[in-house]
Amino acid sequence: MEFCEPAEVVAVTRVTPSMIRVRLRALGEWTWYADGRGDERVDIAFPWPGETRADVTYFNREHAGESLNEPTPPWRHYTMRAVHDRGREFDVEFVVHGDGVASTWAERAEPGHVLGIFLGSTVSHAYHSPPNDAQWQLLVADATGLPGLARIVEELPEGVPVQAIVEVPTAADRRVIETRGDVDWTWIIGPGGRESALPTAVEGIALPETPGYAWVACESAAARSIRTHLRRRHSQPRDRHRAIGFWTAGKIGHDGRGTD
The missing domain is CATH 2.40.30.10 (Translation factors)
Known part of the structure; x- marks a missing residue:
């Protein structure tokens, strides 16, 4: 190989x-x-x-x-x-x-x-890793993070409560994604990038007080803002969320992707 x-x-x-x-x-x-x-x-x-x-x-x-x-x-x-x-x-x-x-x-x-x-490894590498005791999930993505979010949703166990917030360029980019989970969808039509509406949307939501898990995949600056809201506004512990910058506005190339 x-x-x-x-x-x-x-x-x-x-x-x-x-x-x-x-x-x-x-x-x-x-x-x-x-x-x-x-x-x-x-x-x-x-x-x-x-x-x-x-x-x-x-x-x-x-x-x-x-x-x-x-x-x-x-x-x-x-x-x-x-x-x-x-x-x-x-x-x-x-x-x-x-x-x-x-x-x-x-x-x-x-x-x-x-x-x-x-390939370069004997095992696959994934970011999404909710703790075993997570009773709910928050999934947030722009268009670049949507393929990962869609697969996560498709693979959810039966009845898992999920809030999914997705920003796409046009109304025609919204999709129906099959799942066994109990998913509440919020579709935002917006430009993403530096003008992303995702940070404001996450800041304004209500999260359950029970243990959960948040996964974020979008532009790097937006991901950092959302991570800040999760920690300060929603008091989510560091091991209860993962915010990944899938791309960086104004930067071209494979090194435009990062993670916290």
Whole structure:
């Protein structure tokens, strides 16, 4: 098994005006993690602009990225939306916004195109991890965090009380997501980023007094503001919430994603 493995596009679906779902199939004998959960992270290598195959051989070289004279092929962090056939096939959803390596690639993706999938670990990596005694959950996301939120909601145990607050660019980007949980949805139509309405929305909600868990995935500055509201306004202990910056307004590249 290599550090970066090839995966072929087998289907492309426009889920909403702002979201494209791409189904990928592993090329070779490798598989994605079949026991992953919720918002598990996947790092993806993309083709150079104008090409259709990612250069996975570059990332599998022993000293890849060490030469300043050799450009590094584009790669980005994403969330694994769904896994099929014991890891042989999997879905990734891309927010389309008119520019950027991944967005531009997704809008032009066709069956037969090839991406690189980084493995680099023996286990999948997910951020969503509610304590065993959590009696409710608060899930907050902008469009970039929605694929992870959707999978978390789909995998909820029977009857778990959840408040889900999601900000999307247009009313047509709202989605119906199947779940066994008891989910109360709030959809906000807004621009996200520096103008995100999510911090104000979280500041104004009421949370139960029983032990719970909050998960936040959105633009970095908005995530930090929400984390502050959870701690100060809602008195949530540090081990009862996770706020992840999926991207940073004004910054381009794989290092625009961070977590507290």
